[in-house]
Amino acid sequence: xxxxxxxxxxxxxxxxxxxxxxxxxxxxxxxxxxxxxxxxxxxxxxxxxxxxxxxxxxxxxxxxxxxxxxxxxxxxxxxxxxxxxxxxxxxxxxxxxxxxxxxxxxxxxxxxxxxxxxxxxxxxxxxxxxxxxxxxxxxxxxxxxxxxxxxxxxxxxxxxxxxxxxxxxxxxxxxxxxxxxxxxxxxxxxxxxxxxxxxxxxxxxxxxxxxxxxxxxxxxxxxxxxxxxx
Numbered sequence: 001x002x003x004x005x006x007x008x009x010x011x012x013x014x015x016x017x018x019x020x021x022x023x024x025x026x027x028x029x030x031x032x033x034x035x036x037x038x039x040x041x042x043x044x045x046x047x048x049x050x051x052x053x054x055x056x057x058x059x060x061x062x063x064x065x066x067x068x069x070x071x072x073x074x075x076x077x078x079x080x081x082x083x084x085x086x087x088x089x090x091x092x093x094x095x096x097x098x099x100x101x102x103x104x105x106x107x108x109x110x111x112x113x114x115x116x117x118x119x120x121x122x123x124x125x126x127x128x129x130x131x132x133x134x135x136x137x138x139x140x141x142x143x144x145x146x147x148x149x150x151x152x153x154x155x156x157x158x159x160x161x162x163x164x165x166x167x168x169x170x171x172x173x174x175x176x177x178x179x180x181x182x183x184x185x186x187x188x189x190x191x192x193x194x195x196x197x198x199x200x201x202x203x204x205x206x207x208x209x210x211x212x213x214x215x216x217x218x219x220x221x222x223x224x225x226x227x228x229x230x
Contacts, residue, residue, distance in 0.1 A: 002032065002033070002125065002126060002127055002130070002133050002134070003032070003033050003133075003134045003135075003136060004030060004031075004032060004121050004125045004126065004133070004134070004135050004136070005030070005031045005032070005033075005035070005036050005136045005138070005186070006028050006029065006030050006031075006117060006121060006135065006136070006137050006138070007028065007029045007031075007138045007139075007184070007186040007187050007189065007190045008026065008027070008028045008029075008113055008117060008137070008138070008139040008140065008190055009026075009027060009028075009139070009140045009181065009187055009190035009191045009193075009194050010024065010025060010026045010027070010113075010140075010194050011024075011025045011027075011065070011066075011191075011194040011195050011197070011198035012024040012025055012198050012201075012202065014105040014108055014109055015105070016094060016097070016102045020094065021094070021198075021202055022093065022094055022095075022201075022202055023091060023092060023093050023094060023198065023201040023202050024091075024092040024094065024112075025089060025090070025091050025092070025194050025197045025198040025201060026089065026090045026092075026112045026113055026116070026194065027087065027088070027089040027090075027190055027193040027194035027197060028087070028088045028089070028117050028120075028190060029085050029086075029087055029088075029186060029189050029190045029193060030085060030086045030087070030088065030120075030121065030125065031084070031085045031186070032084075032125070035083075035084050035085065036186050038084075039083050039084075039085065039185075039186060039189070040184075040185050040186060042079065042083070043063070043076070043079070043185040043186075043188065043189065044185060046075065046076060046079055047060070047062070047063060047185070050063075050072055050075065061182050062181060062182045062185070062188050063076055063185070063188040063189075063191070063192060064181075064188070064191060065191050065192045065194070065195025065196070066195060073192070073196075073208055074211070076189075076192055077192060077196065077208060077211040077212050078211065080189055080192065080193070080211075080212055080215065081211065081212060081214070081215060083189075085189075085215070086215065086217045086218070087193055087212065087215045087216045087217060087218070088116070088117065088120050088216070088217065088218030088219070088220075089193065089194070089197050089216060089218070089219060089220070090112050090116045090220040090221065090222075091197060091201050091219075091220070091221045091222070091223070091228055092112070092221070092222045093201070093221075093222060093223045093224070093225070093227065093228070095224070095225070096222040096223050096224040096225070097222060106143075106147055106150070110150070110151055110154050113139065113151070114151070114154055114155045114158050115158065116218075116220050117137070118135075118155065118158050118159055118162060119162065120218045121135060122159075122162045122163070122166060122172070123166075124218070126168075126172065128166055128167065128168040128169060128170075129169055129170075130169075130170055131169075131170040131171070132170040132171040132172065132173055133168075133170065133171075133172050133173070134172075134173045134174075134175070135159070135172065135173070135174045135175070136174075136175050136177070137155065137174060137175065137176045137177070138176075138177045138178075138179055138184060138186065138187060139151075139176075139177070139178055139179075139187075140178075140179070140180075140181050140187050140190070140191070141178040141179055141180050143178065148178050151176075151178075152176050155174065155176055156174060156176075159172050159174050193212065193216075195208070196208035196209045196211070196212060197209055197216075201228060213230070216230075
């Protein structure tokens with residue numbers, strides 16, 4: 001039975017005011033079967049080594065792209081390049097969002113975090129002829145309890161639809177977890193991916209994106225003016 005583990009995080013915001021970011025990035029990291037166990041151990045060791053080096057400034061609880069210095073970013077991104085995982089991302093340029101979608105940030109977020117991720121997993125990683133497939137979907141906890149229930153229901157309905165559409169012979173079991181990134185280093189990897197791509201889309205800063213671009217297997221974008229150059 002294939003077990004697909006996916007970890008999702010984002011960078012930027014989904015606001016549309018003058019103070020909002022120009023872009024929004026949702027990134028996801030895909031690992032198969034027991035791979036997360038090995039990767040978690042490696043990232044924890046790296047964090048321990050990083051804290052040993054920086055003990056004068058205090059220890060960090062987690063890797064966080066927006067908080068970490070350039071050397072730390074390079075070290076973790078260099079590790080990510082060696083891991084057995086695949087990366088997917090959706091980059092949204094705000095001026096390419098239709099007006100009707102700007103009215104509901106939660107609906108837009110759910111669409112991005114479910115539609116692209118689930119379609120990618122079903123189309124590229126699941127096996128329609130086996131008795132059942134399993135998806136472990138972990139997303140950084142940022143929603144209210146009410147929004148979490150709506151998100152989970154939307155995700156389950158999406159899987160039911162694509163399963164029928166792709167004519168799966170067996171079932172697709174999904175386990176959805178909304179977790180604090182401090183408790184899951186695989187979410188910290190997703191944070192680093194989103195942060196690296198956001199630096200490129202928002203500030204035209206490619207130095208972090210260039211370190212991991214070879215691992216980015218699935219790319220989607222909303223960009224009417226063709227400014228995103230992969």
